[in-house]
Every structure is written in C-alpha cells, then in structure tokens.
Amino acid sequence: MIGEDRTTSSDDGEEGGLLNATFGALGRVLMGFFAEFGRIVLLLRSVIRYIPTAIRSRRLVLEQMYMIGVGSLPLVLLIGSFTGAIAALQATNLFAKFNLLALARPFVGGSIATVVFTELSPVLTALVIAGRVGGSIAAQIGTMKVSEQIDALEMMAVHPSRYLAMPRVMAALVMMPMLIVFSDLVALLGAFLLVILKFTFQPADYWDSIRRFFSVYEIVVGMLKSATFGGVTALIGCYVGFNTEGGAEGVGNSTVRSFTLSSAAILVLDALFGYVL
Amino acid sequence: MIVIDNVHKAFGPKQVLRGVSMLIPEGETTVIIGRSGTGKSVLLKLIVGLLEPDEGTITIDGRRVDLMSESERYQMRRRFGYVFQGAALFDSMTVADNLVLGLYEHGERNTEVLREEVVRNLVNVGLLPDPRTVSASVFNQAYEILANKKPAELSGGMRKRVGVARALVGSPEYIFYDEPTTGLDPITSEQIDDLVAALTHKLDVTSVVITHDIFSVYKVAHTVIMLDEGLIRFRGTPLELRSSHDPVVHEFLERYAHSHAEVP
Numbered sequence: 001m002i003g004e005d006r007t008t009s010s011d012d013g014e015e016g017g018l019l020n021a022t023f024g025a026l027g028r029v030l031m032g033f034f035a036e037f038g039r040i041v042l043l044l045r046s047v048i049r050y051i052p053t054a055i056r057s058r059r060l061v062l063e064q065m066y067m068i069g070v071g072s073l074p075l076v077l078l079i080g081s082f083t084g085a086i087a088a089l090q091a092t093n094l095f096a097k098f099n100l101l102a103l104a105r106p107f108v109g110g111s112i113a114t115v116v117f118t119e120l121s122p123v124l125t126a127l128v129i130a131g132r133v134g135g136s137i138a139a140q141i142g143t144m145k146v147s148e149q150i151d152a153l154e155m156m157a158v159h160p161s162r163y164l165a166m167p168r169v170m171a172a173l174v175m176m177p178m179l180i181v182f183s184d185l186v187a188l189l190g191a192f193l194l195v196i197l198k199f200t201f202q203p204a205d206y207w208d209s210i211r212r213f214f215s216v217y218e219i220v221v222g223m224l225k226s227a228t229f230g231g232v233t234a235l236i237g238c239y240v241g242f243n244t245e246g247g248a249e250g251v252g253n254s255t256v257r258s259f260t261l262s263s264a265a266i267l268v269l270d271a272l273f274g275y276v277l
Numbered sequence: 278m279i280v281i282d283n284v285h286k287a288f289g290p291k292q293v294l295r296g297v298s299m300l301i302p303e304g305e306t307t308v309i310i311g312r313s314g315t316g317k318s319v320l321l322k323l324i325v326g327l328l329e330p331d332e333g334t335i336t337i338d339g340r341r342v343d344l345m346s347e348s349e350r351y352q353m354r355r356r357f358g359y360v361f362q363g364a365a366l367f368d369s370m371t372v373a374d375n376l377v378l379g380l381y382e383h384g385e386r387n388t389e390v391l392r393e394e395v396v397r398n399l400v401n402v403g404l405l406p407d408p409r410t411v412s413a414s415v416f417n418q419a420y421e422i423l424a425n426k427k428p429a430e431l432s433g434g435m436r437k438r439v440g441v442a443r444a445l446v447g448s449p450e451y452i453f454y455d456e457p458t459t460g461l462d463p464i465t466s467e468q469i470d471d472l473v474a475a476l477t478h479k480l481d482v483t484s485v486v487i488t489h490d491i492f493s494v495y496k497v498a499h500t501v502i503m504l505d506e507g508l509i510r511f512r513g514t515p516l517e518l519r520s521s522h523d524p525v526v527h528e529f530l531e532r533y534a535h536s537h538a539e540v541p
Contacts, residue, residue, distance in 0.1 A: 151365065
C-alpha cells in the first residue's frame with residue numbers, strides 16, 4: 001500500500017511538473033510575443049513622431065518610394081496577371097463543373113473583379129512585397145546595425161527612426177496602393193485573356209459584367225488593405241533590422257524573420273479586415 | 278569633464294564591467310587598454326549613452342547621462358566625435374556625403390559650407406594636401422577623386438582616416454577612438470597614431486583611445502588605464518605602465534612584446 005501510494009504521489013508529481021513546464025513555456029512564449037509586439041508599437045510611435053519631418057527628408061522618402069514602388073512593379077505585374085488568370089480559371093471551371101457556365105456568364109467578370117480587388121490582389125501583392133521589400137529593409141538595416149553604422153548615426157545626433165524607419169514606412173504606405181492599382185488592372189487583363197481564349201467568352205460580356213458589379217468601395221477596401229500591409233511590412237522590416245545581432249549570419253536570420261513575421265501579420269490583418277469591413 | 282562612478286554593466290549572464298570609476302581629464306589623451314572582452318568599447322558606448330549602465334553614474338560637465346532626455350542626449354552627442362572600430366562608414370554614400378551627413382540632417386543645406394567642412398577635415402587627416410601648398414587645379418582634382426569615392430573603393434588606412442575626418446566634423450570637444458589601428462599594417466598604424474596625437478594637440482580636444490597596441494599607448498597617451506575582469510587594474514602614465522610590477526600588467530606587456538618580436 002505504502003509502495004502504491006508512493007507511486008501515485010510520484011506520478012502526480014511528474015504530471016504536476018509537466019503541467020508546470022508546459023504552462024511555463026507557454027507563458028514565456030506569450031510574454032515574448034507581447035514584449036516584441038510592444039517594442040514594434042514603440043517603433044511605430046517613434047515613426048509617427050517623425051512623419052512631420054517627411055517634407056524635409058523628402059529625398060530619403062522619394063528614394064524609398066522608387067525602391068519599393070518602381071523596383072517592385074515588374075514583379076507585381078507578373079504576379080497580378082497570373083492571379084487574375086488563375087482566379088478566372090477557377091471560377092469558370094467551377095461554373096462549368098455544375099453546367100452553369102452559360103448561366104453564369106454575366107456574373108463571371110464581376111465576381112473575378114470583386115475577389116481580385118478586395119482579396120487576391122492586396123494579399124498576394126503584400127506577400128510578394130514582404131519577401132522583396134521587407135527582407136531587403138531588414139537586411140539593409142541589419143547590416144548597418146552589425147557594422148555600427150546605426151551607432152554612427154546616433155553619434156551624429158541623427159535619430160535612426162527618422163533617417164531610416166520613417167522614410168521606409170512612409171514610402172510603403174504611399175506606394176503599396178499604387179502598386180495595387182497596377183496589380184488590379186493586369187489581373188483583370190489576365191482574367192480577360194483567359195475567359196476569351198479558353199472559355200470563348202465575348203469581350204463585351206466580360207466587361208459589362210465588371211461594369212455592372214464594379215464598386216468603388218471594393219477598390220478603396222483593397223487600397224486601404226494594401227497601404228496597411230505595406231506599412232506593417234516596412235515597420236517589421238525596420239524593427240527586425242534594428243534588432244539584428246551577430247554578423248552575416250544574424251543579417252541572414254533577420255531577412256527570414258522579417259518575411260515570416262510580415263507574412264503572419266498580413267494574414268492576421270486580412271482576417272481582421274474581413275471581419276470589420 | 279567626464280566622471281565615471283562605480284559603473285556596472287552585464288550582457289545576460291556575462292558581467293562585463295564590475296564597478297569602474299574614473300575621471301577623463303580635459304585636453305589630454307586617455308588610453309584604455311586591456312584584453313578582448315574586458316569592456317573597453319562598452320565603456321565608451323556607456324559614456325555617450327549608446328548603452329545604459331546597470332548601476333553607477335556617468336557625468337559629463339556635471340550632467341548625468343542617464344537622466345538626460347532623448348533630445349538632451351542627442352544634443353550632448355554633438356559635442357563628441359566617435360571613430361568606430363571598423364570605421365562604420367555608410368556604404369551607399371560617397372566620402373563627402375559620409376562626412377557631412379550629420380550637418381545636412383541638422384539643416385545645413387549650403388553646399389559651399391558643406392564642401393568647406395569636407396575639405397577642412399580631409400586636410401586635417403592628411404587625405405588631401407593643404408590647399409595653400411598646391412595649385413587650385415591640382416587640389417580640386419584630388420578633392421573630386423576622393424570626395425566622390427565610395428567606402429568600398431578605399432584602403433583600410435584610408436577608411437580609418439575618413440572615419441577620423443567624419444568624427445572631426447562639427448569641431449567636437451571630445452573624440453573617442455575605438456581601436457583605431459586594429460587591422461592596419463605597422464606603417465599605417467604609426468601614421469594613425471601620429472594623427473591622433475597631432476589632432477589632440479592641434480584641435481585642443483579631449484581624446485579617449487581604446488587599443489591593444491602598446492606602441493600606440495607610448496605614442497599618444499597622457500594617461501593609461503588598464504581594464505581587467507571588468508575592473509580598473511592600472512592607472513598611470515605610459516612611463517609608470519612600463520615600469521609596473523603588477524603581474525597582470527606585466528603579462529599583458531610581455532605578451533604584446535613577445536608577439537611582436539616573433540613577427541619576422
């Protein structure tokens with residue numbers, strides 16, 4: 001009996017230890033998450049504080065606008081055209097599967113436009129930008145951090161948030177909606193070519209459908225989303241860059257980390273937008 | 278005057294400084310020596326507020342650095358020039374832009390003023406000839422070639438000199454040098470030592486130099502401070518350092534002399 005009691009008590013102790021360890025680990029992860037989130041919010045506050053200096057620092061903002069906007073345009077056009085074509089393919093295939101294609105013809109263009117404007121174009125473009133621009137920002141600032149260039153800026157009494165973060169966040173906020181406009185246009189063209197060539201739609205059916213179902217609200221939602229995604233991507237890229245440690249390996253890790261965090265943030269924000277708007 | 282009082286600093290479990298107190302006399306060159314990882318660079322960064330001490334205080338002209346607001350801290354930093362170990366030049370900028378970035382960002386947009394500042398400081402560090410000793414066309418040609426170069430196009434010694442020139446912009450009262458001769462050949466190291474000594478004298482600034490190079494110590498130091506295990510192990514003149522009987526100081530000097538004697 002005594003032996004049995006001991007076994008039970010030892011098992012309880014092990015279970016209790018495991019439970020403690022599990023909650024302890026979970027607690028540490030949560031604390032780490034909130035601490036990191038808090039630091040990103042502090043960086044955002046600092047960036048907002050320096051937005052009034054954007055006119056004075058317009059050269060820096062314009063450089064970043066060129067890098068983020070013009071530099072990303074070819075990739076965005078490529079992704080946009082395929083996004084439209086794939087959306088059209090999936091939609092028409094679905095209607096064809098249920099023998100509803102003839103019936104659905106007047107709605108195909110409009111439904112593709114809605115999905116592209118509000119969801120596919122902003123999210124996919126943002127994910128591409130998270131890889132291209134977010135990674136590049138994290139690598140640039142991370143390299144500056146590990147080579148003491150950020151300290152050098154501090155010693156010149158130039159605040160790194162003003163000189164590095166604000167222009168990047170501002171440029172991303174401005175350029176992302178512009179990129180989305182291009183992405184939307186090529187997506188509609190991609191979808192148009194697909195439904196014309198593969199499903200022998202009449203061009204007029206497709207454009208009429210878009211005209212009938214087109215709403216400025218959808219475009220505005222898409223642009224609002226993309227501006228938010230762009231700003232968050234740039235902010236996270238800056239944050240990760242400023243916290244880079246450990247030489248070339250650290251810079252490489254920061255690039256990956258920036259992409260991972262930005263992608264997660266984009267998807268979470270997209271879900272929030274879907275719920276709110 | 279800079280007063281450091283009982284400063285402690287740790288990074289995670291590693292205690293780097295364990296109660297360092299010192300005065301940095303004005304108008305002189307203080308050289309801080311010690312093995313790698315003894316907190317020399319950390320001490321410099323603590324003074325200018327790039328790092329925060331865990332305990333203790335640092336006072337500059339009677340004002341505690343840890344109590345300064347962010348804007349006061351930036352204002353204070355404008356009185357300092359800082360030469361980083363790897364020069365920390367901005368890769369994407371030309372030499373001229375590297376030098377005047379601080380002035381430009383603080384609102385100085387007059388290109389003539391900016392050019393004059395670049396010229397003055399590149400002449401000060403010996404990267405450009407004195408304009409009074411050469412013709413204007415020769416000088417302008419030398420200026421255009423150097424000022425438009427990117428850091429990647431410069432040799433190690435030139436990068437260090439540009440780093441020193443950048444630290445001199447704005448006529449600071451204090452210049453901090455973090456291992457200015459590390460990675461340089463002996464001849465270039467000696468030239469940099471001469472430059473540090475000359476600048477302290479010529480510009481009447483207070484200099485703090487971190488180095489492993491004993492030759493640099495003898496060449497530039499008025500006061501030598503040796504850090505060991507996060508504490509001050511020695512403080513005195515270069516002459517007193519040479520004749521010290523402290524076993525740690527002795528070992529440091531011996532090892533340095535030995536390692537240099539082995540060089541063919």
